Amino acid sequence: MAIVFLVAALLCPTLSAQVKSGTVCVIPNSDKPPTRISPGGEYNPATLLLKIDKGPAIHWPHKEVVKIEDLDLKERHLVALFSDGKRIQSFWFRFAEFKSADHLCISFDGYQGVNLQQANPPYCTCK
Numbered sequence: 001m002a003i004v005f006l007v008a009a010l011l012c013p014t015l016s017a018q019v020k021s022g023t024v025c026v027i028p029n030s031d032k033p034p035t036r037i038s039p040g041g042e043y044n045p046a047t048l049l050l051k052i053d054k055g056p057a058i059h060w061p062h063k064e065v066v067k068i069e070d071l072d073l074k075e076r077h078l079v080a081l082f083s084d085g086k087r088i089q090s091f092w093f094r095f096a097e098f099k100s101a102d103h104l105c106i107s108f109d110g111y112q113g114v115n116l117q118q119a120n121p122p123y124c125t126c127k
Contacts, residue, residue, distance in 0.1 A: 020073050020102065021071055021072060021073060021102075022071045022073050022095045022101070022102045023102065024067075024071065024105070024106055025065050025103070025105045026050060026058070026060065026061055026105075026106055026107075027061075027107040028061040028063055029045065029107065029109055031045050031046070033110075034109070034110030034111065043081075047084050048108070050106070050108075051079075051081075052071065052078070052079055053071075053077050060081075060108060065124075073101060073102060074096075076092050077092065079092075079093065079106070079114065081108065091114065091116075093116055098118040103118070103126075104117065104119060105123070105124030
């Protein structure tokens with residue numbers, strides 16, 4: 001019986017392949033509201049939320065990095081930011097768009113908007 005299972009696992013790639021997942025580290029931003037209007041738009045840091053795909057919306061951190069794990073490396077992902085209950089920015093990305101295709105960092109400010117990039121320690125590390 002064990003031989004039959006072994007042969008089936010070798011012939012069926014879905015049984016033998018492990019699904020790899022990616023991580024996005026959310027870099028803290030200031031808890032102070034922006035002082036001028038810019039391409040990043042106006043937002044309220046106290047109500048700023050980040051949502052990836054159908055995952056839960058999380059408050060944008062102001063002190064420590066937040067780690068979002070178990071994102072499929074092969075799928076495209078929708079990132080949406082909300083402030084005061086309104087969507088202020090959204091975009092799609094794929095891990096394959098980056099050299100380091102499994103660990104990315106996201107930052108946000110009211111002046112430049114969202115910045116998604118591959119992890120570059122010490123600027124971006126998740127614990």
